[in-house]
Amino acid sequence: MSGPSFLRSGAFPMTRSLSVKTVRTMALAALAAGAAMALTAHGAAAQTLKAVKDRGTLNCGVSTGIAGFSAQVDGKWTGFDVDFCKAVATAVLNDPAKVNYVPLNAEERFSALQGGKVDLLSRNSTWTLEREAKLKLLFGPVTYYDGQGFLVPASRNISSALELDGAKVCVQAGTTAASYARDYFAANNMKIELVTQPGVQELVKAYESGACNAMTTDVSQLYALRTGFAKPVDHIVLPDVITKEPLGPVVKQGDDEWFNVVKWTHYAMLNGEELGVSSLSLDEALKSDKPDVKRLVGREGGYGAALGLTDDFAVRIIKAVGNYGEVFERNVGTGSKLAIPRGVNQLWSLGGIQYAPPVR
Amino acid sequence: MTSALKTIGLAMACHMGLALLCGGAYAQAFGPRSAPNATPLPPGAVGNVSVPRGAPGATMDIGDQPGLVPPEDDTAQMDPAYRRQPVYFRTTEAPGTIIISTSDRYLYLVEGNNRAMRYGIGVGRDGFQWQGLEKISRKAEWPDWTPPAEMIQRQPYLPRFMAGGPGNPMGARALYLGGTVYRIHGTNQPDTIGYAVSSGCFRLVNSDIIDLYGRVPVGTKVIIRQAVTL
Numbered sequence: 001m002s003g004p005s006f007l008r009s010g011a012f013p014m015t016r017s018l019s020v021k022t023v024r025t026m027a028l029a030a031l032a033a034g035a036a037m038a039l040t041a042h043g044a045a046a047q048t049l050k051a052v053k054d055r056g057t058l059n060c061g062v063s064t065g066i067a068g069f070s071a072q073v074d075g076k077w078t079g080f081d082v083d084f085c086k087a088v089a090t091a092v093l094n095d096p097a098k099v100n101y102v103p104l105n106a107e108e109r110f111s112a113l114q115g116g117k118v119d120l121l122s123r124n125s126t127w128t129l130e131r132e133a134k135l136k137l138l139f140g141p142v143t144y145y146d147g148q149g150f151l152v153p154a155s156r157n158i159s160s161a162l163e164l165d166g167a168k169v170c171v172q173a174g175t176t177a178a179s180y181a182r183d184y185f186a187a188n189n190m191k192i193e194l195v196t197q198p199g200v201q202e203l204v205k206a207y208e209s210g211a212c213n214a215m216t217t218d219v220s221q222l223y224a225l226r227t228g229f230a231k232p233v234d235h236i237v238l239p240d241v242i243t244k245e246p247l248g249p250v251v252k253q254g255d256d257e258w259f260n261v262v263k264w265t266h267y268a269m270l271n272g273e274e275l276g277v278s279s280l281s282l283d284e285a286l287k288s289d290k291p292d293v294k295r296l297v298g299r300e301g302g303y304g305a306a307l308g309l310t311d312d313f314a315v316r317i318i319k320a321v322g323n324y325g326e327v328f329e330r331n332v333g334t335g336s337k338l339a340i341p342r343g344v345n346q347l348w349s350l351g352g353i354q355y356a357p358p359v360r
Numbered sequence: 361m362t363s364a365l366k367t368i369g370l371a372m373a374c375h376m377g378l379a380l381l382c383g384g385a386y387a388q389a390f391g392p393r394s395a396p397n398a399t400p401l402p403p404g405a406v407g408n409v410s411v412p413r414g415a416p417g418a419t420m421d422i423g424d425q426p427g428l429v430p431p432e433d434d435t436a437q438m439d440p441a442y443r444r445q446p447v448y449f450r451t452t453e454a455p456g457t458i459i460i461s462t463s464d465r466y467l468y469l470v471e472g473n474n475r476a477m478r479y480g481i482g483v484g485r486d487g488f489q490w491q492g493l494e495k496i497s498r499k500a501e502w503p504d505w506t507p508p509a510e511m512i513q514r515q516p517y518l519p520r521f522m523a524g525g526p527g528n529p530m531g532a533r534a535l536y537l538g539g540t541v542y543r544i545h546g547t548n549q550p551d552t553i554g555y556a557v558s559s560g561c562f563r564l565v566n567s568d569i570i571d572l573y574g575r576v577p578v579g580t581k582v583i584i585r586q587a588v589t590l
Binding site for chain 1: 435438439440441442443445446447448449450451461464468471473474475476477478554585587588589590
């Protein structure tokens with residue numbers, strides 16, 4: 001998988017800025033102004049679905065390299081967010097390969113979307129009010145619930161962040177992680193000693209050398225950093241998450257048809273998992289007598305065509321990339337070195353909060 | 361709702377004192393040596409396909425290996441994804457309940473406050489035969505092993521009886537489920553965790569079953585969830 005090779009080469013995923021925000025206020029103001037202009041220029045006339053069909057490729061904005069989410073491995077884009085690009089391309093163009101990946105850093109990602117350089121952003125971006133209200137963007141469904149957490153040595157034998165009273169916590173300077181950690185400890189009447197490090201590599205070194213006995217940043221990054229440790233399994237990420245970092249695909253405002261296609265691509269994969277429709281069970285699913293399965297696979301209802309796709313769009317997506325659980329496990333879960341538990345991203349019916357509206 | 365949840369619902373109703381209403385079903389479901397709440401799964405639920413561990417339907421074609429002594433640190437061979445760890449887990453079940461999810465090969469011990477201790481498991485074919493609710497009826501350290509006749513038929517080389525110990529396929533501890541032949545047990549084959557294997561029920565590495573054994577008393581509620589059927 002991309003995780004370990006990425007990390008072993010020393011190229012820590014430093015460009016990622018999931019929640020631990022590095023975007024400056026000034027940059028945001030400029031983006032907001034750009035958003036207003038972009039809206040005037042393209043406005044309600046946006047017909048992204050038709051444009052993508054005419055062009056024959058999907059322009060999909062991804063990260064410049066985040067292990068497990070979007071990274072180039074042997075010249076090929078892979079990852080959880082990349083599979084979402086492939087899923088949309090499959091839904092619209094019936095071919096997961098018809099994606100033009102546009103790597104974007106944290107500063108340029110939203111202006112690229114506003115300016116029409118990409119049709120869709122699938123790049124670890126946190127859904128916030130600012131981004132919808134000021135940047136005039138729309139977030140689709142939350143494909144991955146992230147948030148700030150804590151990594152500790154497994155030998156400490158603790159299972160909750162509430163047991164961290166008096167901990168020395170390593171944190172990266174210039175991020176919001178330090179203040180969130182301080183607030184969390186204060187709110188729970190615990191003492192904290194922050195050990196601040198200038199960069200990600202220093203952060204890992206400090207933790208591994210024992211300068212601190214816990215490390216904090218977003219959970220997905222904790223798992224990514226752990227793959228670079230000498231013995232990853234000797235460290236665990238506690239289940240407590242102290243911030244909300246809902247990540248999902250982003251589109252421009254003013255194109256409801258396209259927004260629907262993006263939303264229902266995710267919901268098709270999620271409903272697929274919930275109903276037991278996977279890349280391995282498609283043949284069986286197509287013969288199912290269950291009404292909800294019949295509607296998902298397009299044998300009833302005519303919903304796909306009404307979206308501007310075909311009635312079997314869910315089948316084609318699941319055939320190409322799998323259902324939500326398959327995509328999760330392959331890229332960041334049990335099938336990857338990251339080994340991130342489904343946790344909060346488990347289906348709502350099985351212990352998590354991933355919930356899709358019904359196909360009917 | 362999935363049939364799994366419906367089945368559990370029925371079983372719970374029975375446990376809550378509605379035995380008169382569903383006494384027949386209860387007796388049938390919880391009678392000795394029967395599969396609890398036996399809900400037959402469709403053929404193919406335990407497939408012969410071998411796909412990567414973690415993917416749905418990952419199987420390992422391996423028989424029992426009595427006499428094989430696992431390494432002392434038996435978690436060392438495990439994929440990190442299957443090592444014991446506390447996880448986020450939302451449930452309406454009470455703390456102390458065990459929930460076994462056969463499709464993703466995990467056992468959860470509910471701890472309350474949206475968390476659970478998660479253990480990686482291997483699931484033998486017997487573990488796929490039923491879903492629903494049971495209770496731990498007995499606990500045993502280093503259990504003896506008497507392979508049932510159908511297992512002998514599949515693997516004629518197996519001993520008819522094997523005393524408990526490190527080379528015993530039952531592993532270090534066993535938690536017996538109700539009046540059934542099924543149990544949550546250890547293993548002398550730690551590399552089978554994460555897979556569907558040819559025999560046995562729910563297996564954990566010995567260090568994990570020892571940990572779990574120390575946390576759950578007799579009477580603990582055990583919920584088994586199978587993959588949803590099409």
